[in-house]
Structure formats: C-alpha cells, structure tokens
Amino acid sequence: MKVTLTVNGSHRELDVPPLMRLIDALRGPLGLTGTKEGCAEGECGACTVLLDGDPVCSCLVPVGQCAGRSVTTVEGLGSIDHLAPLQRMFVDHGGAQCGICTPGMLVAAEALLRRTPKPTEAEIREGLAGNLCRCTGYQRIVESVKAAAELRGDRGEGAA
Amino acid sequence: MQPSVGVSVPRVDGAAKVAGTALYVDDLPPLPGELHGVTVRSRVARGRLRGVTFDPAIDWSDVTIVRAEDVTPNVVALIVDDQPVLAADVIRHAYEPVVLLACADRAKLARAAAAVTLEVDPLPPILDPEAALSADAVVEGRSNLQKRYLITKGAADVGDEASLAAIEAALAGCEVVVRGRYTTTHQEQLYLEPQGLIARWDDHGVHVVGSIQCPYYVHKALTKGFDLPADRVHVTQAVTGGGFGGKEEYPSVLALHAALLARKSGRPVRMIYDRKEDLEATTKRHPAICDVATGCDRDGTLRVLAMRVVMDGGAYVTLTPVVLSRGALHAAGAYRWRDARIEALAAATNTPPNGAFRGFGAPQTIWAIERHLDAVARELGRDPLDLRRQNLLTIGDTTATGQKLAFSVAGLECLDKARADSGYDEKRRRGPVATGRVARGIGAATFLHGAGFTGSGERNLKGKAAVDLVAGGRLLIRTGSTDIGQGTETVFRQIVADAAGLPIGAVDYAPVCTTHVPDSGPTVASRTIMIVGSIVESAARKVAARVAAERDRAGGTFAEAGDRLIAAGEVTELVQYVSPDYVKWDDATYKGDAYPVFAWSCFIAEVDVDLDTFETTVVGFWSATDVGRAVNPVLCVGQIEGGALQALGWALTEEIVWKDGLIQNPRLTNYIIPTALDAPHMTTALIEEPFPFGPGGGAKGIGELPMDGGAPAVAAAIEHATGLSLGALPLSPERLLAASRRNAL
Numbered sequence: 016m017k018v019t020l021t022v023n024g025s026h027r028e029l030d031v032p033p034l035m036r037l038i039d040a041l042r043g044p045l046g047l048t049g050t051k052e053g054c055a056e057g058e059c060g061a062c063t064v065l066l067d068g069d070p071v072c073s074c075l076v077p078v079g080q081c082a083g084r085s086v087t088t089v090e091g092l093g094s095i096d097h098l099a100p101l102q103r104m105f106v107d108h109g110g111a112q113c114g115i116c117t118p119g120m121l122v123a124a125e126a127l128l129r130r131t132p133k134p135t136e137a138e139i140r141e142g143l144a145g146n147l148c149r150c151t152g153y154q155r156i157v158e159s160v161k162a163a164a165e166l167r168g169d170r171g172e173g174a175a
Numbered sequence: 176m177q178p179s180v181g182v183s184v185p186r187v188d189g190a191a192k193v194a195g196t197a198l199y200v201d202d203l204p205p206l207p208g209e210l211h212g213v214t215v216r217s218r219v220a221r222g223r224l225r226g227v228t229f230d231p232a233i234d235w236s237d238v239t240i241v242r243a244e245d246v247t248p249n250v251v252a253l254i255v256d257d258q259p260v261l262a263a264d265v266i267r268h269a270y271e272p273v274v275l276l277a278c279a280d281r282a283k284l285a286r287a288a289a290a291v292t293l294e295v296d297p298l299p300p301i302l303d304p305e306a307a308l309s310a311d312a313v314v315e316g317r318s319n320l321q322k323r324y325l326i327t328k329g330a331a332d333v334g335d336e337a338s339l340a341a342i343e344a345a346l347a348g349c350e351v352v353v354r355g356r357y358t359t360t361h362q363e364q365l366y367l368e369p370q371g372l373i374a375r376w377d378d379h380g381v382h383v384v385g386s387i388q389c390p391y392y393v394h395k396a397l398t399k400g401f402d403l404p405a406d407r408v409h410v411t412q413a414v415t416g417g418g419f420g421g422k423e424e425y426p427s428v429l430a431l432h433a434a435l436l437a438r439k440s441g442r443p444v445r446m447i448y449d450r451k452e453d454l455e456a457t458t459k460r461h462p463a464i465c466d467v468a469t470g471c472d473r474d475g476t477l478r479v480l481a482m483r484v485v486m487d488g489g490a491y492v493t494l495t496p497v498v499l500s501r502g503a504l505h506a507a508g509a510y511r512w513r514d515a516r517i518e519a520l521a522a523a524t525n526t527p528p529n530g531a532f533r534g535f536g537a538p539q540t541i542w543a544i545e546r547h548l549d550a551v552a553r554e555l556g557r558d559p560l561d562l563r564r565q566n567l568l569t570i571g572d573t574t575a576t577g578q579k580l581a582f583s584v585a586g587l588e589c590l591d592k593a594r595a596d597s598g599y600d601e602k603r604r605r606g607p608v609a610t611g612r613v614a615r616g617i618g619a620a621t622f623l624h625g626a627g628f629t630g631s632g633e634r635n636l637k638g639k640a641a642v643d644l645v646a647g648g649r650l651l652i653r654t655g656s657t658d659i660g661q662g663t664e665t666v667f668r669q670i671v672a673d674a675a676g677l678p679i680g681a682v683d684y685a686p687v688c689t690t691h692v693p694d695s696g697p698t699v700a701s702r703t704i705m706i707v708g709s710i711v712e713s714a715a716r717k718v719a720a721r722v723a724a725e726r727d728r729a730g731g732t733f734a735e736a737g738d739r740l741i742a743a744g745e746v747t748e749l750v751q752y753v754s755p756d757y758v759k760w761d762d763a764t765y766k767g768d769a770y771p772v773f774a775w776s777c778f779i780a781e782v783d784v785d786l787d788t789f790e791t792t793v794v795g796f797w798s799a800t801d802v803g804r805a806v807n808p809v810l811c812v813g814q815i816e817g818g819a820l821q822a823l824g825w826a827l828t829e830e831i832v833w834k835d836g837l838i839q840n841p842r843l844t845n846y847i848i849p850t851a852l853d854a855p856h857m858t859t860a861l862i863e864e865p866f867p868f869g870p871g872g873g874a875k876g877i878g879e880l881p882m883d884g885g886a887p888a889v890a891a892a893i894e895h896a897t898g899l900s901l902g903a904l905p906l907s908p909e910r911l912l913a914a915s916r917r918n919a920l
C-alpha cells in the first residue's frame with residue numbers, strides 16, 4: 016500500500032504494508048535509525064516520535080495510520096552540526112549517558128516544552144514519565160530540560 | 176593551557192547521541208545476503224533432551240539450522256568450562272539454548288522457530304540454593320558447591336576447621352549479641368538496548384560487531400570456540416546502549432551462536448534479542464542469603480562479626496566465583512571488627528546462570544551488614560548513623576582481610592556531609608511524620624567499595640593501553656576499555672590531554688576493535704578510570720616527553736616536533752599496568768590488600784509509606800561520595816545518581832517472579848524499573864580524598880559503588896517511618912503488609 020506522510024518536514028511516499036509499525040518504516044525504508052526500540056510494547060518510550068505534534072510510541076502505531084500526517088523524529092529536532100538548544104543541553108548537563116533512551120527522551124521533552132515552556136521539576140518528571148532511562152537516575156535529564164527551557168525563553172517553540 | 180581534568184567537558188560522543196546519528200548495532204545497515212538469527216530454548220528447567228523435530232509443513236531449505244553436534248568444542252570458555260554452547264542431551268535451565276536458526280525472511284524465521292519441537296523428559300528441578308548444596312548434581316560430575324571462600328580475622332584466625340567454634344566463642348564473650356538473616360533477589364540489568372550482534376566470516380577469519388562491554392572476552396570465546404589463532408578473530412564494539420555488567424560475559428554466548436550460524440550459512444548473521452528473550456536468557460544479579468551474627472560492647476563498639484553468605488550461581492559457574500569473592504570482601508562493610516569470620520558459598524541451581532551486575536556481589540552483603548547495623552542500633556537504643564560513625568574505618572585501621580588503610584579514606588566526611596545536607600538529625604529527632612495515611616521517615620547507609628580487580632587480579636591481568644602520536648600534533652588513545660555510557664571516551668581524553676599538556680580537542684579515541692587496540696582488561700570492577708586511566712596517563716606522558724625532547728633538540732611547536740618524529744618512524748607508547756608495590760595479597764588465605772583502594776559513601780533516603788496500601792515512595796535522596804578526584808564532575812555525578820536509582824529499583828519494585836524455574840514477568844510491563852516520577856530529586860555531593868596512584872591527580876573507581884547503599888538506606892527509612900524492619904528484598908507492599916501483621920500479633 017502507498018502511504019504518504021510528512022517526516023521531519025519533508026514529504027515522503029512509502030510502499031509498505033499498512034500494518035507495518037511506524038518504527039519499522041522509520042528505521043527501514045525511511046532510513047531514520049535515530050528512533051530506538053527498547054521493548055516493542057509501549058513501555059519504554061525509546062521509540063517516541065511526534066505525530067502531528069503529539070508524542071506517541073512508534074512501536075505501537077501502524078504506518079497506515081500516519082497517512083497524510085506529520086511525524087517528527089529526533090533527527091527532526093536538529094542535526095549533528097546544528098543541534099537544537101534542547102539537544103545541546105542534554106550533552107552539556109549529562110542528560111545522555113549510553114544514549115539509547117535519548118532520542119525518545121528528547122522528543123518527549125520537546126513535546127513537554129511546547130506545552131509547558133517553563134516547567135517545574137515535578138512537571139518535567141511527569142512529562143517524561145513514559146520514557147525510561149536506566150543510566151542517569153533522571154536528575155541530569157531534569158537539569159538538561161530545565162536548562163533548555165531557560166535557553167528557549169518563553170517562546171516555547173524549539174528553534175535554535 | 177586550561178587543564179581538562181576537573182572540568183565537566185561535554186561528553187565527546189554526546190552530539191551523535193542527541194542527534195540520533197550514533198550507530199548502535201541494530202542501526203548498522205544490513206550487509207549483503209545478511210540473515211537474521213534466533214535461538215530455540217528449552218522452556219523446561221531440568222530434563223533429558225530425547226530429540227528435536229522439525230515440522231515438515233515448513234520448507235526448511237532456506238533456513239540454516241545449527242545443533243549441538245555442529246559445535247566442537249561445545250563449550251563457552253570462561254572460568255570453568257561447564258557451559259555448553261548448545262544443549263546436547265541434558266537441559267539444566269529453562270532458557271538453555273538448544274537449536275539455532277537463521278533465515279533472510281524474519282517472518283518466516285519466527286514461523287520456523289515455532290515449528291521446532293523439543294522432546295524433553297522433565298526432571299524435578301533444583302531451585303533452592305541452600306537445598307542444592309546437598310542435592311544431586313545440576314551439572315553431572317560436578318559439585319553443586321561452585322565456590323567457597325573463608326575470611327578470618329583475630330580470634331577466628333585459627334584455621335578453617337576451628338574457626339566456627341572460635342568465632343562463636345568470641346561472640347559469647349560480647350556484651351551484646353545480635354543475629355539476623357538478610358536476603359536479596361535476582362535483579363535484571365535492564366540496559367535499554369537489548370543484547371545483539373552481527374557475525375560474518377571472510378578470508379581474515381571471523382568478524383563480530385555488537386553491543387559489547389568486554390571485546391576481549393568475546394575474542395577469547397571465539398578463539399577457543401572455533402580453535403582459531405588470535406589474529407583471525409576480530410571483535411568490534413558498536414555504540415552500546417548500557418551494560419551494567421550484563422554485557423560482560425553474556426555476549427560471548429551470543430557471539431558463538433551468531434558465528435556458528437554465519438559459518439554454516441556462509442552469510443552474515445544478525446542476532447538481536449527482543450526484550451523478553453533478553454530478560455529471560457541473559458544473566459542477572461545473584462540472589463543471596465546472608466546469616467549474620469555480631470557482638471559489640473554496650474557502648475556500641477563493634478567487636479565480632481560472623482557472616483555466612485549463600486549465593487545462587489545458577490546452572491553454570493560463569494563469573495560466580497569472582498562475584499562471590501567481591502561479596503565476601505565487602506561483607507564486613509565499612510566498619511572495624513576485632514574478630515571476623517566470613518564464609519561465602521555459591522550453589523548451582525536449575526536457573527539461568529547469574530552473572531555480572533554493577534556491584535558484583537557487594538550490594539548483597541552490604542545490604543546484609545547495613546540492615547544488621549540498624550538492628551544493632553535498635554538493640555542498643557542508639558541512632559543508627561551515630562553507631563556507624565563510631566565504628567567507621569579510618570586511616571590506620573585494618574579491614575577483615577587485614578588490609579591496613581593508609582590513605583584516601585573519607586567515610587566519616589561522607590557521612591557528615593550527607594547527614595548535614597539531608598537534615599537527618601532534625602528529621603530523626605522529630606520522629607516519623609504522619610500526614611493522613613502517609614508516614615514519612617529517613618534512613619541511611621554508609622559503605623565502601625573496592626576499586627579495581629580483587630587482590631592480585633590486576634597484577635595477573637597485566638592490562639595494556641597505548642597512546643600514539645599522529646600527524647598534526649594529535650594523540651590517539653588505543654584501549655580495549657569501552658564506553659558503554661559511563662563516559663570513558665571523554666574522561667580518558669581529559670586525562671591524556673592533561674598528561675601531554677594538550678587541549679582535549681587534540682586527543683582521539685580509537686574505535687574499539689580487538690585487531691587494533693590492546694587488551695586493557697575488561698570494562699568492569701570500577702577499574703576503567705582508576706587502572707586503565709592511569710595506564711593511558713603514563714603512555715601520554717611518555718609520548719609527550721619524546722616530543723618535548725625533540726622540541727629541545729630542534730625547536731618548533733608540539734605539532735612540528737611531533738611531525739618530525741613521525742616522519743622518522745611510528746611514535747607510540749604501549750604501557751602495561753604496574754600494581755603499586757604496597758599491594759600484597761594471598762589468594763590461599765584470603766588475606767592482605769583486597770583492593771588497591773576503596774571509594775567511600777553515605778546515602779540517605781527519605782520515604783513516604785502509604786499505611787493503607789504499603790506503597791513506598793522515595794521523596795528525597797542525598798549522597799556524599801569520596802571519589803578521590805572527579806575527572807569530569809557531571810559524568811561522575813551521573814554515575815552515582817544512575818547507580819543509586821538502580822539500587823532504589825532493586826529496593827522497591829524489581830523482582831523476578833519464578834515458577835518451576837520459569838520467569839513469570841519477562842516484560843517491561845511487569846518487571847518494573849523506576850520512571851522519572853518514581854525517582855526522587857537527588858542531591859549528590861562529591862568528596863575528593865585523592866588516591867596517590869590514581870590518574871588525573873587521584874581518581875578512584877566509583878562505577879559500582881552507588882549500587883551498594885540505596886536498598887539499605889530505603890529500608891532504614893521505611894523502618895523509621897513505620898517501625899517495620901524488613902530483612903528481605905524487595906520492600907514490596909506485600910512484604911510490608913506481612914510484617915505489619917506480624918508486628919500486630
């Protein structure tokens with residue numbers, strides 16, 4: 016089946032089974048391996064992407080459901096040469112250790128900051144509660160998101 | 176030149192990780208002709224394998240099949256060669272691999288795996304480690320006693336046979352004697368990236384790339400497994416999504432499996448575990464049963480310690496002797512004892528082999544001794560932290576193995592710092608606070624953790640690392656030490672940059688491939704920065720000295736002089752670790768300097784316990800840790816906080832539920848690790864009491880230490896809040912409810 020969707024701002028067309036999981040479409044034909052799989056059942060959040068701006072687990076979403084919609088992955092937040100402030104703060108404040116949870120964590124944090132530009136620590140923890148991290152103990156992630164919120168000012172939107 | 180050490184330089188692999196371009200094993204593009212591999216496992220804890228049938232409804236022509244008879248020698252090389260690569264006729268645990276399959280089509284592969292039937296005559300499994308010691312053999316012809324250690328000090332130091340009576344006599348002579356039993360359960364490492372690797376063969380031999388903590392362990396397993404010369408085995412670490420010990424020995428099994436399928440099919444084979452298989456089949460923390468008896472004076476001076484530890488090793492020995500050793504060596508905690516007898520045993524059971532997990536045996540015995548000290552404090556009517564302060568080891572004291580502590584001992588400073596930061600005294604004085612149905616309490620643990628290999632381990636290991644001079648005045652670190660998230664690549668660059676007087680940007684880190692980097696010893700045992708870091712530091716100094724001599728001779732900048740040297744020939748320094756002379760250890764008597772140095776810490780937890788549901792929430796967490804020298808404070812704090820939360824998970828929610836040797840909760844929906852909401856705000860203080868032989872001005876190893884103190888601190892806080900004293904992990908609502916019923920009787 017042909018599926019057209021917008022991925023990180025670009026128009027993409029796929030010919031895949033409609034029940035293919037979004038994560039497999041991203042990591043396979045779309046070549047975006049930044050999105051990770053940690054459990055395949057909606058528990059870990061490593062596969063989090065934005066679907067029309069809302070965070071979803073891409074391991075649970077069939078790609079057919081994304082037709083005509085807009086998907087944002089970690090690659091869409093900023094590139095390695097042009098990191099978004101949120102990404103940069105994760106590097107500077109120890110928000111990423113092994114990094115396997117990081118893409119999903121960043122996408123969830125992006126959604127949080129768009130909703131709540133100046134979150135409290137409790138709001139950050141609440142906003143990231145669907146994303147597991149086994150390395151950091153979360154405190155450095157909280158600090159990274161706080162620092163990013165500062166940098167972004169009150170604009171909310173995550174432009175660099 | 177600004178020094179790099181002591182500065183929180185951003186981690187060098189950070190940009191790729193936050194941009195999503197870092198390539199973990201399953202992100203590597205498929206190789207031409209690549210197959211996927213899967214493992215068919217027993218699903219019976221113990222039995223005789225009569226045969227295997229392959230459903231003829233499947234077309235097997237494009238499926239590669241590997242069975243035990245394809246494997247010679249059929250053994251995973253580790254400490255003891257008791258583990259088969261594939262089970263031949265005996266099943267010894269429920270996840271024993273029996274058949275390997277590979278196919279290009281993943282959907283077909285799944286159907287094929289379901290079409291393999293194992294005919295197994297089940298036998299009653301041996302599941303209780305204490306009972307196992309007198310049960311029939313788990314592995315035929317081998318004792319179920321996988322290992323035993325005995326540590327004796329003072330009155331107990333009268334030989335193995337007489338030591339038990341002697342320690343009981345010493346206890347009998349004490350004013351106050353307290354006895355208790357403390358137990359811990361399995362814990363899964365739960366790195367968020369499941370295990371996986373890709374194997375292929377070509378004219379150069381076998382190549383493996385994957386999520387690996389110790390590439391040279393995998394190298395050894397493949398060299399022995401395929402009887403290959405060392406230079407025909409090439410093991411490369413991909414970016415690795417966490418390990419915590421779980422990717423120490425297990426990847427050897429996976430590498431053998433993938434390489435067998437690749438050899439038989441003549442194609443590259445990718446084997447990536449899903450979460451369920453990873454949770455079921457890979458190693459976990461050893462459960463332990465610790466029986467403790469102590470004697471002290473009425474004023475709280477600790478005198479006598481007797482501890483018997485029984486660990487469950489699982490079906491095969493793997494790394495159990497080393498884990499047990501570290502457990503025994505930490506059993507006396509951070510305290511002075513005049514007389515001590517520590518007996519540690521590991522038993523084989525029909526469960527998957529337990530293995531390396533951050534802390535490596537120490538969290539189990541520290542759980543026991545810390546819980547026990549709380550019981551002693553209760554008996555004496557003392558504040559538990561005061562009792563600890565009175566008995567903490569300081570400079571000049573000797574440990575249970577007779578190690579005299581000469582430097583870098585800051586247990587007291589850690590205790591005082593965490594105590595002050597947390598407001599412990601005031602909160603204790605106030606007593607538990609009940610708000611509605613919620614009771615709040617605070618509790619503490621003080622502990623130490625030995626850094627580096629045990630005893631003569633580093634001397635025997637002879638870890639090596641190299642620093643090369645490369646064009647343009649740059650240095651290249653070549654080491655087998657892996658970055659699995661801790662920040663090794665960044666911290667080593669900092670150490671080398673300072674040793675050579677260069678900016679950190681002038682230092683590179685060679686990709687970790689056994690063909691190009693020396694064996695620095697495994698990335699384990701809190702040894703990477705302290706031991707291997709000191710090797711790269713000395714190699715960098717040597718290279719820098721050669722460049723400095725060239726500058727003295729003919730002038731120019733570092734880069735110009737360096738390039739002249741390179742033009743004349745390769746400039747590299749390969750350095751082998753030299754243990755400091757003072758480290759003396761006797762393996763036969765288990766006496767001497769168990770570790771070159773210890774890191775010290777105090778953890779304090781504050782909890783809310785819901786008195787209706789008995790759910791516990793950790794609402795505050797303070798720690799102070801003596802790290803020697805924090806090379807990169809942000810990364811160092813990150814290690815402590817990350818380890819501490821793993822410990823809080825172990826304390827409260829993480830439990831493997833078993834039935835007849837099978838795991839009942841092999842999924843993230845029912846094996847529960849903490850989320851950001853479950854985790855407390857953490858206040859983390861670093862104390863720097865330099866280790867004279869540590870790199871960067873005195874760094875000590877701290878990777879494992881934070882796993883040790885979390886559980887006992889939480890248990891102490893629960894006890895303060897509710898009056899319920901638990902000796903068994905996890906501190907679940909069910910256990911608290913049972914304890915409250917007992918108390919009410």
Ligand code: FES
Pocket residue numbers: 051052053054055056057058059060061062063072073074075
């Ligand atoms: S992989 Fe999708 S939530 Fe874990």
Ligand code: FES
Pocket residue numbers: 110111112113114115116117147148149150151367416417660
């Ligand atoms: S950084 Fe490793 S899981 Fe979060």
